[in-house]
Amino acid sequence: MSFADWTLSIGNGQIPTKSFNKNQPSDWISIPEPLLLQPGSHPTSTICDEIYTDFQAKSYRASYLTSRAIVTPTNKNVTDINKHMLQQVPGKVHTYFSADTIHSDSNDCARLDAEYPTEFLNTLSFSGFPDHDISLKIFAPIMLLRNLNPDIGLCNGTRIMVTYLSTYVIKGLIMGGTYDGSVVVIPGDSFLIRLCYAMTINKSQGQTLDRVGVFLPKPVFSHGQL
Known part of the structure; x- marks a missing residue:
């Protein structure tokens, strides 16, 4: 069964359900063995090796990166997998940091600084936003989280392979879609x-992929996610 x-x-x-406790409703299902990977002692490494086969030799190819991805329910899982993959990419790491101070023009700057110290601001993580710092390398794939310029293909969800990194500018190639292969520059x-x-x-949702791994460290219960 596919x-x-x-x-x-x-x-x-049509799939039979079961219960792990006779006092609870029967609301669990089993995933067929042919669809599963045995996680072993390092589940993240297992699924990364399966989806990104021959990664060292092909990590710089846009066609290779475009055709595959690992999907998972939470941002934390996404961050862990992305960090694991980035470590395998050769080259120098370039890290960008978000703003972590209260604007000095605020009339209540002193109180806000005391209530929201830098250490606290740097720990905040929100859906749809990256973390305080993001590390990149040449040939790493990135995704836009907002519409920047739809007329040239820079839309929410657009994937780009990084080809140049500087303090304020990121240059790359759009991967997939109408503007596949287009050279673009975005603010770093x-x-x-x-x-x-x-x-x-x-x-x-909306991505076109040929090879997909689904990483489920916890049960998926949200309607439509599986």
Whole structure:
């Protein structure tokens, strides 16, 4: 049974359910063995090696990066997988940081500084926004989180392979879609980007992929996610 057929069967109510406790409702389903990877002692490495086969030799090819991704429910899982993959990319790391101070023009700057110290601001993480710092390398794939310039293909969800990194500018090639292969330049300090070796299940909607791994460290319960 293919993954598509199996998920369709779930939606049609054709997959039997079971319970792990006789006092709880029968609301669990089993994933067929042919669709599973044995996680071993390092589940992140296992799924990365399976989806990004021969990565060292092909990590610089846009066609290779365009055709595959790992999807997972939460931003934390996405961050962990992206960090793992970036470590395998040769070359120098370039790290960008977000603003982590209160604007000095505020009339209540002293109180705000006391209530929101830098250490606290740097720990904040929100859906649709990257973390305080983002590390990139040449040939790493990134995704736009906002519309920048739809007329040239810079839209929310556009994937780009990085080809140049500087303090204020990121240059790259659009991967996939109408503008596939187009050279684009985006501001490096805009924080409208995120690495996309992995992406959340919700963010993957609309992407065209040939090879996909689904990383589920916890049960998926949100309607439509699986």
